[in-house]
Amino acid sequence: MKKMEKKYIPLAQFFENSKQNTFTLTYQEIQNIMGHELPNAAFLNLSWWKKTKAPSTHYFAWTNYNYQVIHVNLGISVTFSCSQEEDMPNQKPKNAYIIRPIEANDARGFINLQEEILAQTNFGYFTPDEQGLTVQQVRKNITDWRKQKTSTVLLCIYNGQFAGYAQLVGNEASKIKHIAGVRVAVLEPFQKQGLATALLAESEKWAHVNNISRLEANVMVHNEPALTLFKKVDFTFEGKREKAFLLDDQFIDEMQFSKII
Structure with a gap:
């Protein structure tokens, strides 16, 4: 399992426990899961969510569990998916x-x-x-x-x-x-x-x-x-x-x- 910054570990645990293919989290919900604030770049740059290369490691929180970011409403919400579907349902996660x-x-x-x-x-x-x-x-x-x-x-x-x-x-x-x-x-x-x-x-x-x-x-x-x-x-x-x-x-x-x- 690829390592990441300590503050992203709770977020990784959330994705590990998730049983839903596609769902949307608000920025506040992500911060609630982490117990830390997201960096400014997460609010300002779409590229922060799309990164998949070093030296960044934050994306391992979801990619370690086969999730990818499929849609970002900057400063508001992020949609994650581990399916091949192209649609972006605005669903909330279930029972995670x-x-x-x-x-x-x-x-x-x-x-x-x-x-x-x-x-x-x-x-x-x-x-x-x-x-x-x-x-x-x-x-x-x-x-x-x-x-x-x-x-x-x-x-x-x-x-x-x-x-x-x-x-x-x-x-x-x-x-x-x-x-x-x-x-x-x-x-x-x-x-x-x-x-x-x-x-x-x-x-x-x-x-x-x-x-x-x-x-x-x-x-x-x-x-x-x-x-x-x-x-x-x-x-x-x-x-x-x-x-x-x-x-x-x-x-x-x-x-x-x-x-x-």
Whole structure:
């Protein structure tokens, strides 16, 4: 497999996972997949998309998987195809997603994703008006996570859209540095497609690489989808915290799970 710049690897993973012959991605969707901005040349020059020779390597992201660029609307969208058809249907990709660590360029998208999820469910710790995150705060957190290697956010990008995330929150204290809490959230339009399960699987891989051997999860007692999910992936029920949350003037218990990996 021909190598490319590191920032294009998530895009290559997207094409590897794609099962559709021809589809169109907007520039923003491509940047969402990458977690980085495209270079200025991609916005200004059709030739950037048509290059297939050294010293450039960005095109390996799609040519490694037999895709080629068949149409470019500069600054707006790009159509890729691995078929011999000459037509250029303006189709969106179907059921292609990647899961990758958050990048600094994702800060605004991640905040928007959390706000959308909070507006759709009451299973989170915060109400929509309590989150109060800023782009600067998220970017600082990302920098700290990379230094500490005990916490991270894994983003699920589905057909170029922010679909969900898994957040792992670890510890710096040596006696509990092997433990991280994990929570998973997926936007309603992308649910029931296995994304939460995939996010947990990638969380376990990340934890293993970073010497975390125990994952913990806390779930509200009425959050049936999450309870089913953690049981499905072999988390062990450890106990219940009574009156852990106050929701609409009613106390809600919390279920505690863990998994040794």
